[in-house]
Amino acid sequence: MAKQVIPSDGTMSDLVTKINANFTELYEEHVATAETTYAYIATPAKTTLTKADTYYLFASSFTNILDNNFTVGAGGIVYDGAGNNFEIEFQVTGEADETSLITVAIALNATFDGSKEMTAGTVILGSPAGVQTIEQGSIDAYATPHSLSAVTLEAEDVLSLVIKSSTSTNGFTPTDGCASIHRFR
Numbered sequence: 001m002a003k004q005v006i007p008s009d010g011t012m013s014d015l016v017t018k019i020n021a022n023f024t025e026l027y028e029e030h031v032a033t034a035e036t037t038y039a040y041i042a043t044p045a046k047t048t049l050t051k052a053d054t055y056y057l058f059a060s061s062f063t064n065i066l067d068n069n070f071t072v073g074a075g076g077i078v079y080d081g082a083g084n085n086f087e088i089e090f091q092v093t094g095e096a097d098e099t100s101l102i103t104v105a106i107a108l109n110a111t112f113d114g115s116k117e118m119t120a121g122t123v124i125l126g127s128p129a130g131v132q133t134i135e136q137g138s139i140d141a142y143a144t145p146h147s148l149s150a151v152t153l154e155a156e157d158v159l160s161l162v163i164k165s166s167t168s169t170n171g172f173t174p175t176d177g178c179a180s181i182h183r184f185r
Contacts, residue, residue, distance in 0.1 A: 035183035037077060038065040039161075044094070046173040047116070047163055055107065055118035055162040060174055062161075070181070075112055076160035077181070079153040087150050087182045088124075090161065094174035101166035106179070108151070110160045118162055124151055150184075 042063040047056055057075055064072055069081035092104045110121025153159075161179060163172055 035067050037067045037070045037181040038178065039063070039077060040178040041092075041174055041176060044174045044176075046171045049163065049165040049170045049172060050115065050168060051117065052166055052168040052170075053164055055103075055105065055110070055123065055164045057110070057112050057116040057118065058161045058163060058174070058177075059116065060177070067181075067183070069183075073158055075110060076107075076158045079157045079159070080155060081153070082155050083152065084183055085150060085152050087184055088159070088179065089182075090177070090179035092161070092163075092174050092177035094172055094177075096165065097171040098167060098169075100170050102172060103164045105162050105164075106149075107160045107162045109158050110162065112160075118160075121160070123162065124149065 039062045041058075041060045043061040045059040045061070047059040049056055064070075064077065066072070066077070069079060069084075071078045071080060088106055090104070090106060096102055105123045107118060107121045108124045110118045113119050159181065161177070165172065
């Protein structure tokens with residue numbers, strides 16, 4: 001976008017007009033065309049992990065701040081653009097019902113059954129940075145899986161936040177969590 005030049009006669013109203021024009025220009029360049037999508041846990045909910053070493057969709061509800069090429073779909077965030085590279089970063093903190101190895105990950109094009117068990121799809125990031133051992137019921141033993149990875153997305157790809165435990169009959173309740181998906185060229 002070309003920079004806007006505003007003629008001035010030296011009055012205060014001209015200064016205000018210039019400032020407003022600059023903010024409008026910055027907004028148009030950086031905010032209105034934002035290329036980062038954010039999701040964060042709005043309402044934490046316990047995810048029941050019935051089977052060991054099986055991924056489940058997070059039970060929590062999320063607030064999403066979407067860029068121009070993403071929408072919210074069943075089980076995750078849907079990309080409706082075409083062939084772009086993205087950097088995905090996420091972090092989740094929480095507490096497990098029992099001591100176990102917890103893996104938090106991002107799944108691509110996953111499908112889930114009625115219990116939110118992942119039945120198909122590909123885990124695209126989460127190991128090893130997304131793996132943490134958590135002690136049962138200890139408020140000092142919060143997992144902080146944190147991961148960063150580059151991925152190429154195609155139209156209609158769906159990204160989902162998933163979790164698994166090394167033990168069966170476990171549960172995980174997040175206290176906080178966020179993810180960002182940033183386009184890079």
